[in-house]
Amino acid sequence: MTDEPNAAPAAPGLAGLLPVALSAVLFAGFLALVPQVADGGAIRLAWDWVPTLGIALSFLVDGLSLTFALLISGIGALVFLYSWAYLGRKPEFGRYTLFLTGFMLSMLGLVLADNLIALFVFWELTTITSYLLIGFNHEQADARRAALQALFVTGAGALAMLAGFILLGFTAGSFELSVILAQGEALRAHALYLPILILILAGTFTKSAQFPFHFWLPNAMAAPTPVSAFLHSATMVKAGVYLMARLHPALSGTEIWMWSLTIFGAITAVFASVVALRQTDLKQALAYTTLMALGTLTLFLGQESGYAMTAFATFLIVHSLYKAALFLVVGNIDYATGTRDARILGGLARTMPVTAFAAALAAMSMAGLPPFLGFIGKELKYAGALAVASEPLVVAGAILIASALMLAVAGVVAIRPFWLPPGGAFPRQPRPAPWPMLTGPVILALLGATFGIYPDTLERALVAPTVAALLGSAEEAKPLVLWAGVNLPLILSVATIVLGVTIYAFKLRLRAALARAEAALPSFDAGWDRFLKGLNRVAVWQTRVIQPGVLRFYIFVTFVTVLIGAAGTMLARGALPALPSLSTVTWDGLALSLLIVAGAAIAAVTGSRIAAMAALGVVGIAVAMIFIVFGAPDVAITQLLVETLVVVLVAVALLRLPALDPPGTRDRRPRDAVLAGAVGLTVTLTLLAVIERPLDRSLTDYFETASWVEAFGRNIVNVILVDFRALDTFGEIAVVVIAALSAYALLRTTDKRRPE
């Protein structure tokens, strides 16, 4: 399941650096906004989009969205640089860059949007670009399956979420987030609160891979490694977390909010960190720890306290920094050795010292060791957990287990491949990664260390403004400090480290036990396959029923539907027409009607082609005569000319076609005759019902008075065609041209299977 990086390390074209420049410029732009936002000044921009529906393209930059925007554009720049070296010489690099740039911009739109519908559109854009990126190696069945799975799971959740958005928008009276967020009290008391909450959580839980929708995320690792680093750790999967944070002021504070986020978050965190230890593929192990992080973030968003929110904001940043770095490190290992298997890898510190350095820094942040930002994050997590209103010990216990396991996984990623002897032969001779692939991990890992030593900057610039966006006031934010004295969080930290090291020491035995347990338990992934198979079976069955491939069946069903629709409605509404009077019948009208009836009847039952053609001609000419009798000379002339051409064409075709009925058979279909009669009767009744009602002549009157005065034409029919309704006529002649050209193309295509 390894993606194939560049074969040769030579530098690819410089054009591949354009997206790096783009994201760097964006990053710089967002950075420039930090002082203003940190002072409490949110920035809002808006353009009308669909004003009639209250949909606007409006953007809001506050602490929360700015933090996300900085993470997206900053990590984006590093990932683009990394990709340039990792994939830049592949022919598909252009496509890759397009998808990834599209993803980054939609992700930025998502976190900056101030309108629910605009947010939804960006949300779905990230779903689609993520689908394309996961399935980037589309010649691999695994990648295709994973891409489709991610699309289905997150797409289904997003549909539910859209319904929730619409309910929310109508309940709040606006789709603007800034309006909605101010109505928290009213929303929580509203009768629709519960449906809104469930629908929106369906979207955020699927997007952020919360248990039991978690299974798509590890599969999504089929994407190229830089994509996993960007989408599946730092950004896209955090979209769900972002939305829960965004709506926190409006929807949080209820029992149901608190319990659903706490329970699902805690289960996801513990479950994922246990499974993470079981993985031997480094990328898979990181994927499961990402799930753990997402669970923890969700858990904190269920709470209200300043500690929990500070922990959320800090851990969000910590995790993005070290996780993106570690994914890129794994990419480097894969690039260097051709494998990601933890059982084989070892001794790489000599070949790739810079990568080993970055891995060590990032892993220590992940493990939560001082003086890294991860340590502060972990302290805050414990403080936040202990501040949970109910069951603080359960929550703290969950976090303790998850953190200890995370420490063990950090060891697996950063110690094993670099410092221990290899467990087997590598697929290729290790080679050092080029500088663009080192820049990202090193910068990200160093940031984790820097912010750990100087946490004040981060606190003032991003953490406090984010907390302000969540709780309404920056006062609620708790300080980020390395040494807070000997307190309960510190004791828990020590316990974490002890427990984590113990787990790391016994990891092989644990892994074997977990593998046995995993084999015994039902797998979500297999359940997914069964679900898809069932869906396919239903589709096949349904196709057999409604599309048997018999043309007559389709036509039959069509006419039955028309019959039920028209006759059924008339009967149900009691709208049957009264028996009409035939006093105005004229002799010529009667004679022409009889001709039409006779022609239709003969055409329907005859077995002779010539008789059928003649009968059609009789009908056509009688219809033309009706047009003449009732004052429509233009129509009559057209009808006569067309009728002539129809006869010519049919006559030409008949020269080469066989008899209507196979020899010795006759065409007698009583069932069809019953349906045909019923449809005919329905048409008659419908037309009679139409005629019973007064005619609306307003359009005709307008055409009659305007035809000469405004359009200078005395033939009203022609004036309608070429002036009043010229656009319609244009469309119609376009259809005529298309029909003629298609028929021409059909006739001119030589077919080798021709019987002659």
Added chain:
Amino acid sequence: MEALLAVTIGVLVAGAVYLMLARNVLRFIFGLVLISNAANLVIFTAGRLTPGEPPLIPEGADAPVGTVANALPQALVLTAIVIGFGLFAFALVLMFRAYTSLGTLQSDEMRVAEPRDDGL
């Protein structure tokens, strides 16, 4: 008079539907011709029948003098006839190509795209 035409159109539609349900696609095309005529007559009749005067404005007048036929359905029917012809011609050619390629006019036997037992 409209009532009589309504009945006539009903018969015309019945004949057309019966033909369109046939196995032989040539009959289907005959049905198509009939149902096009029926549709045109429905539009024409729904706009009411006025014997005699066509919707023309005489020299020297600004609007039609006296009662004239309803111009609107006439304009609709006129284009419908031409488009109907285009549809008919295309269907005829399609049928002809189907015959030359498949050697049959029976729609039940035309199963290249959807074989009877493709297992799905």
Added chain:
Amino acid sequence: MNSVILRAGTRYLAPLLLLFSVYMLLRGHNEPGGGFIGGLIGATGFVLYAIACGTAEARRALRVLPQNIAVTGLGIALLAGLAAALFGDALFTGQWLFLGATETEKGLPLSTVLVFDIGVYLVVFGAVLTLVFAMEEEI
């Protein structure tokens, strides 16, 4: 079809039908007629010619491929509709010019509406001949 009488008659009838079709086209705005009818009559003339003298002969007489005529007609109709934009009106609004108009006589009317109708004429004429020629040649 090989009939001397038909061929001789057609030689005179076809040009007459063509001439008549143009007459029907031009008078269409004020009398029964117009682009649809004109185009159909013109096409009928050539169809008759093709039946009498063969499709190859009819194609030679036409000189231009009928499908080109149809598509050109469509383009003319579109341009006539777009022309309204030059005068600041909604698309497909008729634009009129009366040549030599005086107080009492309105002069010779020229209009984008007439151009549009000519486009319709060419479309119908070309489309019908495309169909008929192809049918007669291929079948």
